[in-house]
Amino acid sequence: MKIKAQISMVLNLDKCLGCHTCSITCKNTWTNREGAEYMYFNNVETRPGVGYPKNWENQEKWKGGWSLDKSGHLALATGSKTNRLMKLFYHPEQPELTDYFEPWTYDYETLIHSGRKNNQPVARPRSLVTKQKMEVTWGPNWDDDLAGGEHARADVNLKKMGDHIVFDYEEVFMRYLPRLCNHCLNPACVAACPSGAIYKRDEDGVVLVSQDVCRGWRHCVPSCPYKKIFYNWETNKAEKCVFCYPRLENGLPQICAETCVGRMRYVGVVLYDMDKVEEMASTVNEQDIYEHTVDLLLDPNNPAVIDAAREAGISEAWLKAAQKSPVYKLVKEWKVALPLHPEYRTLPMVWYIPPLSPILQRVTSDVYLPDAHEMRVPVQYLANMFTAGNVETLSNTLQRILDMREYMRRRETNDEPIAHDVDLTEKQMYAMYKLLALSKYNDRFVIPTDIDMSQEGRQHMQHNRGFACPTGGCK
Ligand code: SF4
Ligand code: SF4
Structure with missing residues (x-):
C-alpha cells in the first residue's frame, strides 16, 4: 500500500444558481x-446542452481519456505515441x-468619445x-x-437515451453544471505530454503544467476528455486550472469555492492507495469504475491507514484534515x-x-417525497x-438524499x-443534513496547512488579500 493525499472537491448541483460568479472570479x-x-x-x-467547448463529451469525435486495449491494458484513446x-x-x-468561442470586447472608445x-x-x-469588428455568434x-x-x-447524454426524451414545455428540465479540471488520479493529460x-x-495531487518545460505540442488538449487543458496562442504553451494551489498552501479554498454564491462547493483531503490506481482505472465494466474509485479512498480513522500514512510522510496536519474532510x-x-463521466477512466x-429538484410534494400517500425514479430530471x-x-447506482445516490x-x-x-x-x-x-444545508465556512472547507494559523489569522489574511467572501459565509 502506497498512501497519497489528494485535495478534492465536491459540488452540490442542487444548490448551483447558475450565477457564474465562480467562472468570473477564476477568470479574473x-x-x-x-x-x-x-x-x-x-x-x-x-444542461441539457452542448457545453464548452461544444460537445466536449463526444469522445467519438475528440478521442479523449483512456480505453482498454485488446489485452485489457489502459491506452490513451488518442492512440499510441507514434500515432x-x-x-x-x-x-x-x-x-x-x-x-x-472567439473572444471579443466592445469598441468602447467610439462610444465614450463620440x-x-x-x-x-x-x-x-x-x-x-x-x-x-466581428459578428458574435x-x-x-x-x-x-x-x-x-x-x-x-x-x-450527447440525451442521444444515448434514444427518442424517449420529451422537450414539451411540461416535461422539459434544466440544471447547471459547473466544471473545472478534476485533478484526476489517472490523468490522461500527464500521460499524453511528450515533454513531461x-x-x-x-x-x-494538484495537476500542473510546467511553463518552462512545455514545448507547445498540444497532445494534452485532445487527451483530456474534459477539455480542461487550453493552448495559449500568445505564449505557445499549455495552461490549465491550478486548483488555486497558492491559496491552498495558505490554508484557503480555491477562489471558485470561496466565492460560490450558492455555497455548494466543499473542499477537503482524501487519502488513497496509489498502488491500486492502475488496476481500478482498468476495470473492465465501465459501470463499475465509480465503485472502484470509491474503494481506492482509505478510511483516515483506521489505525492501519494512519500508521501507513505516517510512514509515507503524510504530516499530522494533513491526517487531521483527512479525518475532518467533508x-x-x-x-x-x-x-x-x-x-463526472467515470467511463473516461481518468x-x-x-x-x-446529483440534483433532485424541483421536488413535488406527494399528496396521495403518507410519504412526503417522491422516489428517485419519479424525479423530473430523468x-x-x-x-x-x-x-x-448505471441507473441503479444513480437512483441509490438520489434515494439517500431523498431519505x-x-x-x-x-x-x-x-x-x-x-x-x-x-x-x-x-x-x-442528520450529519448529512447539517453539512448540506447549514454548514459554515470551516465545515465546507477543511484545508490543511502546516503553518499553524488561527481562524482569526486566516480571516485576516483573506480580507487583507481582497478575497472577502461576498456572501458573508466566512463569518
Ligand atoms: S481533468 Fe483533464 S486536465 Fe484535469 S487532470 Fe484530468 S485529464 Fe488532466
Ligand atoms: S458561483 Fe456557485 S452557485 Fe454560482 S454558478 Fe458557480 S458554482 Fe453555481
Missing part, C-alpha cells in the same frame, strides 16, 4: 491576460477556437484575436438557461457524490452530488453523466420515521 484571478481570453478554467454549463506524433501537423481531434449625433452611438464587438455560455432549445438536442511538462504534485464524508461515508477527484440522463449509464430530506421533515413534524431502503443511520442522515 488566472486568465485575465493576452492569449488566455478564450479560457475558462472554471465554466458553468446549462500522435504523426498527427503533429494535422490533428483532427484538436479543438479549434470556434469550438470554444461627438454629438442624432443617433445614439453603439459599442460594436471587436475580436480580441484579430482586433477586427457563439460564446462560452451561449445556451445559458435554454435547455429544451436547439442546442439541448445535441447533448505536466505533473501531479506529490504532496496534494469530501470523504460525502463521497465515501454517505455515498452521495459521484464523478478517476476524477472533483465529485458531484435518472437515465443523470446516470449517463455520472455513473456511465435524508424525508427523515428531516418527519423529525420537524414529530412524525414516525419511515423504513428506508438505503443503509444510512439516523445519525448519518
Whole structure:
C-alpha cells in the first residue's frame, strides 16, 4: 500500500444558481491576460446542452481519456505515441477556437468619445484575436438557461437515451453544471505530454503544467476528455486550472469555492492507495469504475491507514484534515457524490452530488417525497453523466438524499420515521443534513496547512488579500 493525499472537491448541483460568479472570479484571478481570453478554467454549463467547448463529451469525435486495449491494458484513446506524433501537423481531434468561442470586447472608445449625433452611438464587438469588428455568434455560455432549445438536442447524454426524451414545455428540465479540471488520479493529460511538462504534485495531487518545460505540442488538449487543458496562442504553451494551489498552501479554498454564491462547493483531503490506481482505472465494466474509485479512498480513522500514512510522510496536519474532510464524508461515508463521466477512466477527484429538484410534494400517500425514479430530471440522463449509464447506482445516490430530506421533515413534524431502503443511520442522515444545508465556512472547507494559523489569522489574511467572501459565509 502506497498512501497519497489528494485535495478534492465536491459540488452540490442542487444548490448551483447558475450565477457564474465562480467562472468570473477564476477568470479574473488566472486568465485575465493576452492569449488566455478564450479560457475558462472554471465554466458553468446549462444542461441539457452542448457545453464548452461544444460537445466536449463526444469522445467519438475528440478521442479523449483512456480505453482498454485488446489485452485489457489502459491506452490513451488518442492512440499510441507514434500515432500522435504523426498527427503533429494535422490533428483532427484538436479543438479549434470556434469550438470554444472567439473572444471579443466592445469598441468602447467610439462610444465614450463620440461627438454629438442624432443617433445614439453603439459599442460594436471587436475580436480580441484579430482586433477586427466581428459578428458574435457563439460564446462560452451561449445556451445559458435554454435547455429544451436547439442546442439541448445535441447533448450527447440525451442521444444515448434514444427518442424517449420529451422537450414539451411540461416535461422539459434544466440544471447547471459547473466544471473545472478534476485533478484526476489517472490523468490522461500527464500521460499524453511528450515533454513531461505536466505533473501531479506529490504532496496534494494538484495537476500542473510546467511553463518552462512545455514545448507547445498540444497532445494534452485532445487527451483530456474534459477539455480542461487550453493552448495559449500568445505564449505557445499549455495552461490549465491550478486548483488555486497558492491559496491552498495558505490554508484557503480555491477562489471558485470561496466565492460560490450558492455555497455548494466543499473542499477537503482524501487519502488513497496509489498502488491500486492502475488496476481500478482498468476495470473492465465501465459501470463499475465509480465503485472502484470509491474503494481506492482509505478510511483516515483506521489505525492501519494512519500508521501507513505516517510512514509515507503524510504530516499530522494533513491526517487531521483527512479525518475532518467533508469530501470523504460525502463521497465515501454517505455515498452521495459521484464523478463526472467515470467511463473516461481518468478517476476524477472533483465529485458531484446529483440534483433532485424541483421536488413535488406527494399528496396521495403518507410519504412526503417522491422516489428517485419519479424525479423530473430523468435518472437515465443523470446516470449517463455520472455513473456511465448505471441507473441503479444513480437512483441509490438520489434515494439517500431523498431519505435524508424525508427523515428531516418527519423529525420537524414529530412524525414516525419511515423504513428506508438505503443503509444510512439516523445519525448519518442528520450529519448529512447539517453539512448540506447549514454548514459554515470551516465545515465546507477543511484545508490543511502546516503553518499553524488561527481562524482569526486566516480571516485576516483573506480580507487583507481582497478575497472577502461576498456572501458573508466566512463569518
Ligand atoms: S481533468 Fe484535469 S487532470 Fe484530468 S485529464 Fe483533464 S486536465 Fe488532466
Ligand atoms: S458561483 Fe456557485 S452557485 Fe454560482 S454558478 Fe458557480 S458554482 Fe453555481
